[in-house]
Amino acid sequence: MSSDNPDNSRRKFLTGSLTFVGGTGAAATLWPFLSSMAPSNKAKAAGAPVKVDISGLKEGEKIDLIWRKKPIWVVKRSQDMLESIDTNDTKHKDPLSENPEQQPDFAKNKYRSLKPEILVLEGVCTHLGCNPAYKPDTTDTSLGKDFKGGFFCACHGSKFDFAGKVSNGSPAGANLKVPPYRFEDENTIIVGELPANKLEEIG
Numbered sequence: 001m002s003s004d005n006p007d008n009s010r011r012k013f014l015t016g017s018l019t020f021v022g023g024t025g026a027a028a029t030l031w032p033f034l035s036s037m038a039p040s041n042k043a044k045a046a047g048a049p050v051k052v053d054i055s056g057l058k059e060g061e062k063i064d065l066i067w068r069k070k071p072i073w074v075v076k077r078s079q080d081m082l083e084s085i086d087t088n089d090t091k092h093k094d095p096l097s098e099n100p101e102q103q104p105d106f107a108k109n110k111y112r113s114l115k116p117e118i119l120v121l122e123g124v125c126t127h128l129g130c131n132p133a134y135k136p137d138t139t140d141t142s143l144g145k146d147f148k149g150g151f152f153c154a155c156h157g158s159k160f161d162f163a164g165k166v167s168n169g170s171p172a173g174a175n176l177k178v179p180p181y182r183f184e185d186e187n188t189i190i191v192g193e194l195p196a197n198k199l200e201e202i203g
């Protein structure tokens with residue numbers, strides 16, 4: 001493993017500063033207390049956008065949060081992780097992210113993201129809905145020599161790269177979904193809003 005890869009202590013579940021946007025005012029709190037933040041029922045039903053502070057996120061680390069009752073991951077990809085992403089290959093079912101259901105238009109690019117280093121994904125396997133495990137080690141060949149890290153669904157063995165692209169041979173048929181999101185500033189992501197705030201485009 002290169003020096004860029006996280007060690008076990010860095011793989012821990014990170015706490016992030018999360019805020020539901022809108023309502024009577026934004027209230028920041030840490031993840032363990034997320035459930036007590038109590039946005040209004042109306043806001044919950046509408047799937048209120050969630051604000052994520054990534055100022056403390058280090059290379060290889062992942063923040064977990066919930067948006068619209070779905071697990072969302074925010075990963076800061078290292079250079080090794082970025083270099084492992086290849087769109088000109090035959091190893092993936094949708095290498096060019098051509099399935100429009102799986103990402104907003106802004107993420108139809110090599111890294112499936114607004115910024116190469118920051119990945120935002122729904123943590124739901126596109127086979128039968130299990131939650132894939134994060135595999136941040138680009139040198140771990142225990143899942144096959146062609147797998148250079150990413151995400152692995154242990155339910156039935158689907159593999160996804162560091163852009164969430166599903167490998168050929170996986171039971172999952174589609175890439176992991178990229179949710180709508182935008183950057184409010186360099187260190188703040190709003191999950192649930194598109195860059196142009198075109199919320200009506202969100203399904």
Ligand code: FES
Nearest residue numbers: 125127128153156
């Ligand atoms: S639910 Fe993920 S491989 Fe079946």
